[in-house]
Amino acid sequence: MKPRIPGQAAQARHGWWKASQWLALRRAAQVVFLGLFLTGPLIGVWITKGTLASSLTLSILPLTDPLFALQSLLAHHSLEGKVLLGAGLVLAVYALIGGRMFCSWVCPVNLVTDGAAWMRARLNLPEGVTFSRSSRMWILGAVLAVSALTGTVAWEFVNPVTILHRGLVFGALYGAGLAWVLVAALFLFDLAVSSRGWCGHLCPVGAFYGLIGRKSLLRVSAIGRQTCDDCLDCYKACPEPQVISPALKGATRGLGPLILSGDCTNCGRCIDVCPERVFEFSPRWMDRKSKDVSSQTTRDGTTQAAA
């Protein structure tokens, strides 16, 4: 049997753009964010210097990975003001827009793990080893503890995010170095060992950004949930499908249509693939409770009765 690929039904009904717009925008964003760092080394036009760990844009805007800063401070090192300011800015922005937007819109590893998921769906591979979704929290805890105990920034000794980003900016990935092996290993892990294994279950960077964004103002809302016909495309497309149920199926339990979990990466893929156009981005304060969903107007203008 041919696997049902999420997005195909939406594309058949609403056309390519409607079924791919957030994915396309996200890929564009990932390319732009990489490009900011790469124009300098490649063509000598410096926009952003440094890497995701710490950078300087247009010689004025300093940004720093707050997880690095936290580890360093826990390890009893004092950092200069510039780097603390940079970490504060990053914290503030992601706290507003959703921490894991870093994952789906910026982090280069997402391209690798999304690639593995894409291939997985087409090869119809079994789930493989499943880790608990809370594993990443434990790993994050362990990383912070090891930082404090060893007096160094522990995660930077293995962090695939910065290995990949450095490899792209400083060129290790253009030769035949070990950096390639690590990226390939990550891809194969997600493809053959565990579905969405790395970004969905293990990566402590994702866990950290998830924590930052728990109260973010930008959310995805299953605003049209009463039209859901249970095709499950959103669950299949979502890198964190556990976040969907409370919003999509929570009406009977009195839950609002807003996806509230910090695990949601605000990738917007559910919006794309839903043939019924159930989802959309929404500010947090628009969390209408189930009672007022009962007489909502759907996109095609008809008024639906509550299910």
Next chain:
Amino acid sequence: MVEPSSPLETSRRDFLAATARTACAAGFFGTALGLWIGQARALPATALRPPGALAEDDFLGTCARCGLCVQDCPYKTLKLAEPGSGPTLGTPYFEARKIPCEMCSDIPCVAACPTGALDKSLKDISKSKMGVAVLVGHETCLNFLGLRCDICHRDCPLMGTAITLERSHNLRTGKHAMFIPTVHTEACTGCGKCEKSCPLEEAAIKVLPPKLALGVLGSHYRLGWEEKKKKGSALIEGTIDLPDRGYSPGEPVPPAPERNSQGGFKEFRP
């Protein structure tokens, strides 16, 4: 074993068991990470840190591995450690024999560092301590062989202070001088220019991280002559000074051997 009385209790037990499993796995992971860090902190002898770098442990805990220093080095001296390249992953370093530090007077690498891993209190590059040059090839250095190579000396940005040529007698020929390149560790910045320019196939002078290059006296060591200078008199009063055999204080010192017009010694017969 007591049977669980209700499905609720089963799920509670499952939950606790799963949590315990994950906690153990996290503990295992943390231990493995800690062990790996112990391994991966070693700095190879050929790797030198940029100017102003904090002491290695502080440096590793402060440096973000961002590469800003690398991108602002005009001579492409600095690079970030890649997986498998030796120094701690992602940290900036340079290798003297490949591209030495040119000792920029405005120290752009330090200015670029956002974290303080490169210490901004370093204002004068000639005060930096990236490493220390050591003449290791006593059997291969051309000057030790009695020739006049002198390249390391002439290429040193601090020629005459960080490295000098010390004259000594050439025992092989018996009549020539040797000019021994001699590094003065308090002045040497470890820029690596000397190692880079040594014409031998393998440099006879090598710049090592300071920790490898320098001996350190035990903290309880006291140098008698220094202490005597500080005190201004003998450290132990009233000791008997026995006369030195074959020499008594009042006697004249024998005259220095006479030289001929070519500068050689008169009584020397080859």
